[in-house]
Amino acid sequence: MAISAAGSLEAFGWTEAWATTFARDAGLGHVPARVIAEDRGSYQLVARSGELRGAVSGRFRFEADEDPSRFPAVGDWVAVEAGLVDETVIHGVVARRTALVRQAAGPRTRAQVVAANVDVVFVVASLNADLNVRRLERYLAAAWESGAEPVVVLTKTDLRTAAEIDAALVLVGGVAAGATLLAVSAVDGRGIDALAARIGLGRTSAFVGSSGVGKSTLLNRLAGSEIAATSEVREDDARGRHTTRRRELHLVPNVGLILDTPGMRELALWDGDGLERSFVDIDALIAECRFGNCSHGGEPGCAIAAALGDGRLDVDRYASWRKLLRETAHQERRVDAVARATERRKWKQIGKSVSRHMDAKYGADGWR
Numbered sequence: 001m002a003i004s005a006a007g008s009l010e011a012f013g014w015t016e017a018w019a020t021t022f023a024r025d026a027g028l029g030h031v032p033a034r035v036i037a038e039d040r041g042s043y044q045l046v047a048r049s050g051e052l053r054g055a056v057s058g059r060f061r062f063e064a065d066e067d068p069s070r071f072p073a074v075g076d077w078v079a080v081e082a083g084l085v086d087e088t089v090i091h092g093v094v095a096r097r098t099a100l101v102r103q104a105a106g107p108r109t110r111a112q113v114v115a116a117n118v119d120v121v122f123v124v125a126s127l128n129a130d131l132n133v134r135r136l137e138r139y140l141a142a143a144w145e146s147g148a149e150p151v152v153v154l155t156k157t158d159l160r161t162a163a164e165i166d167a168a169l170v171l172v173g174g175v176a177a178g179a180t181l182l183a184v185s186a187v188d189g190r191g192i193d194a195l196a197a198r199i200g201l202g203r204t205s206a207f208v209g210s211s212g213v214g215k216s217t218l219l220n221r222l223a224g225s226e227i228a229a230t231s232e233v234r235e236d237d238a239r240g241r242h243t244t245r246r247r248e249l250h251l252v253p254n255v256g257l258i259l260d261t262p263g264m265r266e267l268a269l270w271d272g273d274g275l276e277r278s279f280v281d282i283d284a285l286i287a288e289c290r291f292g293n294c295s296h297g298g299e300p301g302c303a304i305a306a307a308l309g310d311g312r313l314d315v316d317r318y319a320s321w322r323k324l325l326r327e328t329a330h331q332e333r334r335v336d337a338v339a340r341a342t343e344r345r346k347w348k349q350i351g352k353s354v355s356r357h358m359d360a361k362y363g364a365d366g367w368r
Contacts (some may be wrong), residue, residue, distance in 0.1 A: 009034070009048055011251060013117070013202050021094055025079035030091055033287055035076045035116075036249040042199055043072055049085055054078070056090045067330060068112050069101065074247040075116035097312065098147035100206060115206040115259050120149045120198055123179075124209035124218070127160050127168055133175045134320050137278060139208060140179060141324060144277035148206075150179045151198055155214035158185040165180045175317060177280045186214060186221040195283035204249070206259040219260050223252045244318060275328065285313065 012034050022032050033047035033054065043054045056064070056071065064070040070093070072078050077094040100115040115121070121143040125131055136152065143150035152172055157165050165183055173181060180198070184191030195218070199205045207215040220226050227250055249259045276283050282304070286294070290301025298305060307313035 009046070010202060012036075012046055013204050013257060014077075014201070015126050019092070020057045022077070022079070025092060025094070028079070028091075029082055030079035032094070032109065033078055033080045033088070033090075034249070035072045035074050035078060037246060038072070038074055039246065043078075043090065045078070045080065045088070045090075047080065047088075052084065052086055052088050053220045054080055054088045060091060069099075070080050073099075073113035073116045074249055075118055075206075076113075100142060100146040100148070100208065102142060114208065114261060115146075117204060118146070118206045118259060119200075119203045120151055120205045121146060122151050122153045122195075122198075122205055122207050124153045124155060124207055124213045124215050126213040127154050127156050127165065127183075130210065130212070131168065131171075133171060135210070136172060136317070137317070137320050138324065140176060141278040143179075143208070146299070149198075150176075152176045152179050152181050153195065153207075153218070154181070154183045155218065155233070156185060156187075157183045157190060158187040164309045174314065178277060184218065186217040189221070192218075192221055196255045199252075199258065199328050201254070201256050204257040206261060208261050211262075215260055219250060219258055221320065222255050222258065223250070227252075236299075275321070275324055279317075282313070282318065282321050 031047060033045040033286055035043050036046050037044035045052050045054045045187055072090060072093055078090045079092040081089040094314060098118055099113050101113055123139040125136055128201050140150055154168060169181055169183060182191050183368050184195055209215055247261050248258060249257055252258055277290035284308050285303040291299060294302050296302055296304040308315060308318060
């Protein structure tokens with residue numbers, strides 16, 4: 001993707017505020033670039049000189065200590081070697097302002113940045129048999145946690161009646177407290193202008209959701225051309241297929257920046273910071289409990305129990321909140337354990353290094 005105006009990074013979100021943040025890197029002789037795609041450790045970047053490929057320096061890789069969250073992610077601003085045109089070296093990642101993070105796949109406890117420096121996260125769901133409010137709750141918690149503005153987008157409204165759409169909006173509205181809801185169709189164009197208005201020139205958005213919900217189709221509709229691959233999803237096949245193979249930041253003329261992501265059936269939360277915003281109704285009820293240490297297990301004066309009893313709080317929503325709370329608590333314990341183990345390894349290595357230095361200077365027994 002070429003820069004729309006020669007030498008202009010402003011279209012990709014560069015501002016005076018970013019320039020101020022970048023001042024230290026500029027003093028080291030580096031220039032800014034934005035990550036627009038990533039392929040197995042090789043990064044596609046856009047800088048004032050145009051598009052180029054980049055790889056992290058050896059020092060960067062060593063200091064990152066194999067922590068995926070410290071490596072560049074799509075949407076990041078990075079400090080690169082100046083004066084290079086086709087390939088360059090990435091020396092650092094500029095401090096992120098927002099980050100959509102999840103637990104990385106695999107047995108190890110590691111964070112993975114799905115999208116960096118986004119202003120709005122569009123949580124996309126399809127009005128087909130796969131509309132799952134429990135999954136939406138998880139995505140919304142991650143979106144709130146990112147620091148960006150969450151917006152729920154219900155696609156494929158052209159396949160539903162007005163009554164069915166209204167029912168879906170009521171259903172989703174019950175779990176999307178504080179988030180804007182949009183019902184759109186990439187086929188007949190309804191809601192597309194409202195969607196574009198939530199982005200804006202120079203602003204960055206991210207589309208997240210399961211496979212087959214229509215993220216890439218929406219991107220193509222907004223762009224007015226086929227810039228993202230799509231595949232047909234049968235009405236009786238809610239599973240969908242992965243059409244987006246990698247995260248990629250697209251500059252859409254007259255709309256803004258859109259980061260398209262591969263479909264994720266599950267989004268393992270990294271921490272629970274977004275749960276309070278995502279479950280603001282439950283948080284408000286907890287504040288009404290008679291006792292501050294109420295466990296909501298039948299204590300007298302429990303507002304949660306009262307709301308469950310009179311139907312003000314949906315049983316499934318409460319169960320979902322409990323599940324996510326347990327999941328994030330378990331995650332925090334795992335992260336703490338990993339941090340402690342990492343610290344022990346670090347000081348053990350320091351001890352060995354000091355020991356080798358003293359042995360070399362004084363002999364194996366001379367300094368003891």
